[in-house]
Amino acid sequence: MSDQTYTISELAKEFGVTTRTMRFYEEKGLISPRREGQKRVYSSADRVRIKLILRGKRIGMSLAECVEVIDMYDPGHNNADQLHSLINTVQNRRQLLEQQKQDIDEMLAGLAEVQNLCESALGDIEESHS
Amino acid sequence: MSDQTYTISELAKEFGVTTRTMRFYEEKGLISPRREGQKRVYSSADRVRIKLILRGKRIGMSLAECVEVIDMYDPGHNNADQLHSLINTVQNRRQLLEQQKQDIDEMLAGLAEVQNLCESALGDIEESHS
């Protein structure tokens, strides 16, 4: 039962963030590690949450948005109304993500072209050296 | 020769931002509309730059990063050293974008699954009503 635990600096190091960041996320309610005395003890579930948070950040989401998305994963949505509303927010988010993918693809296409131009320009320079 | 021009509020409205934002971008050197007297007059080239900026923002780039990317598009890189260095930054950015695409795909997969669970849960509820 993956009952592994981590210290704050272990996880901070693993994910390339500072301990300040970890405490800040806790302060904002994004994670709630258990305590042993004073010290924070992170479970592998905590670790996953952090991973999800950072994934969200990489694609430009605010911490609030990260929580919003993460909260979609766990249950607590029993009745039909809640399910409908959840489906709705899920679909909205998917829509946004698709838009982002498109933006990324466009930018990638542009950059690929730039690179081609650069490389052929370099080729021309080589040629002129012969 | 698309020599169309725009006022600040026209473009602000078109892109769903405030005029304050437009002036802020100018203040930060992201755009440089010409003036007629006091008033800003935006060309279609300016319009494109704004479009690129906002596309960058949608995928979580800072304004500084937006400028960086946009600057890759226009020339001014004559010698071989500059070309090499440009190719390098282009490749780095492409790398980041690919990472982002992967993050998005993972998140999309998760959300799709959530939606499926929700819908089948809704199905069960319907069933129990018969």
Add this chain to the structure above:
DNA sequence: CATGCCGTTTACGTTAACGTCAAGTAAGGT
């Protein structure tokens, strides 16, 4: 037992990206 090293809390500082007035100008309508 002093010295690091890791952890803690508290609190003030910082940067980006605007928001929000305030006060003024310039053109056009009635």
Add this chain to the structure above:
DNA sequence: ACCTTACTTGACGTTAACGTAAACGGCATG
């Protein structure tokens, strides 16, 4: 002449997401 509307600059305010520094506790090691 007056009003409205769109534009201008200038300056202070705000929020998110941390950074940074101070001051303390615990423990292991030379």
